Amino acid sequence: MTQSESPVDSHNFRTVSGKPLIVGTGTGTKWQWLKKGRPEEERTKLTQELIDQLLLALNNGFYHIDTAEIYTTHPEVAEAVEQSGIKREDLWITSKYNPYRNITAADALKTTLEELKTDYLDLYLIHTPFFSDESTYSIETAWKEIIDAKKQGKIRHIGVSNFAVQHLERIFKVSEPEFYPVVNQIEFHPYLQDQSADITDYCKKHNILLEAYGPLTPLFRIQSNEADTAEDPLRKVLPKLSEKYQKTDSQILLRYTLQRGYLPITTSSKVQRIRETLAIYDFELSAEDVALIDKEGSTFHFRSFFDGKFD
Numbered sequence: 001m002t003q004s005e006s007p008v009d010s011h012n013f014r015t016v017s018g019k020p021l022i023v024g025t026g027t028g029t030k031w032q033w034l035k036k037g038r039p040e041e042e043r044t045k046l047t048q049e050l051i052d053q054l055l056l057a058l059n060n061g062f063y064h065i066d067t068a069e070i071y072t073t074h075p076e077v078a079e080a081v082e083q084s085g086i087k088r089e090d091l092w093i094t095s096k097y098n099p100y101r102n103i104t105a106a107d108a109l110k111t112t113l114e115e116l117k118t119d120y121l122d123l124y125l126i127h128t129p130f131f132s133d134e135s136t137y138s139i140e141t142a143w144k145e146i147i148d149a150k151k152q153g154k155i156r157h158i159g160v161s162n163f164a165v166q167h168l169e170r171i172f173k174v175s176e177p178e179f180y181p182v183v184n185q186i187e188f189h190p191y192l193q194d195q196s197a198d199i200t201d202y203c204k205k206h207n208i209l210l211e212a213y214g215p216l217t218p219l220f221r222i223q224s225n226e227a228d229t230a231e232d233p234l235r236k237v238l239p240k241l242s243e244k245y246q247k248t249d250s251q252i253l254l255r256y257t258l259q260r261g262y263l264p265i266t267t268s269s270k271v272q273r274i275r276e277t278l279a280i281y282d283f284e285l286s287a288e289d290v291a292l293i294d295k296e297g298s299t300f301h302f303r304s305f306f307d308g309k310f311d
């Protein structure tokens, strides 16, 4: 991969102000949990924090925003976009359908567009393949509705998230090639090199862009969740690579993610880290160093989301 190349280059996505899709800024995880069940006053404070964080990202060059119905962050995204003054066509907005509710994809999309104050989404994903057991509404039914919404111009690109090979195959059976998913957003980092067996090869073979959420997991989730950091192999490797390339540990991990063919979805509240995240397109890890991260990473397994669902 040369410096200018990115995993999106072989995909027929719309460009944003003539630029290809870059790393995305997320509005999930932290916000979806923090806002739940909090008193009104605290929610107002969190809402303002998220708007400020998004404005920081937008003002520093991010144009790819990742949100979802389940995050309850559509209103903050709409507000930040409005305050930023950036034109809608100069942004890429992804949202996701939450299948674990008794609401159809068509109805959910209507509310999503209203909350985001936009006529269209750049990308709409089925958030997980895990539909409610109490409903007969299936992956196939939801996908057909999503195709209809694309035909109506409400969505530019369609995809999925947390899908394993078996789930993708169900979609392939009910759709024409022009309506196959173009994105699969999954957890990816050196300690989780495959969400399910063969998913990376399968998505590459079918020209499905892999988006990586949780790409910085080795830097901050292991420490808090795992008592024995002595077992954590990247703790020794990353500082050496950081020194070699004169980039931070986060930049090394995000660049590794890109070179493994995944588009990272990350987030930060700190302006310095926001700027660092965007400065991952001006250097390249050697093939040996990517292989080193792969090799060391594969000696330690860690999954933050949906543990046990793909094993």
Ligand SMILES: NC(=O)C1=CN([C@@H]2O[C@H](COP(=O)(O)OP(=O)(O)OC[C@H]3O[C@@H](n4cnc5c(N)ncnc54)[C@H](OP(=O)(O)O)[C@@H]3O)[C@@H](O)[C@H]2O)C=CC1
Residues within 6 Å of the ligand: 025, 026, 027, 028, 029, 030, 066, 067, 127, 161, 162, 185, 186, 213, 214, 215, 216, 217, 219, 220, 250, 265, 266, 267, 268, 269, 270, 273, 305
């Ligand atoms: N489709 C799905 O099922 C899922 C999708 N997502 C999407 O992906 C987005 C990003 O996920 P997330 O797990 O947060 O991504 P990351 O792994 O990139 O983690 C981001 C967190 O890392 C912290 N951080 C950044 N740099 C450093 C550093 N150098 N040292 C220590 N901490 C650091 C940030 O904190 P700080 O603010 O202090 O910089 C932030 O809280 C979500 O917001 C959501 O949009 C996430 C999970 C599941």
Ligand SMILES: O=C1Nc2ccccc2C1=O
Residues within 6 Å of the ligand: 027, 028, 029, 030, 032, 068, 305
């Ligand atoms: O951002 C996210 N955080 C999560 C936690 C659990 C399940 C899904 C998600 C997200 O999409």
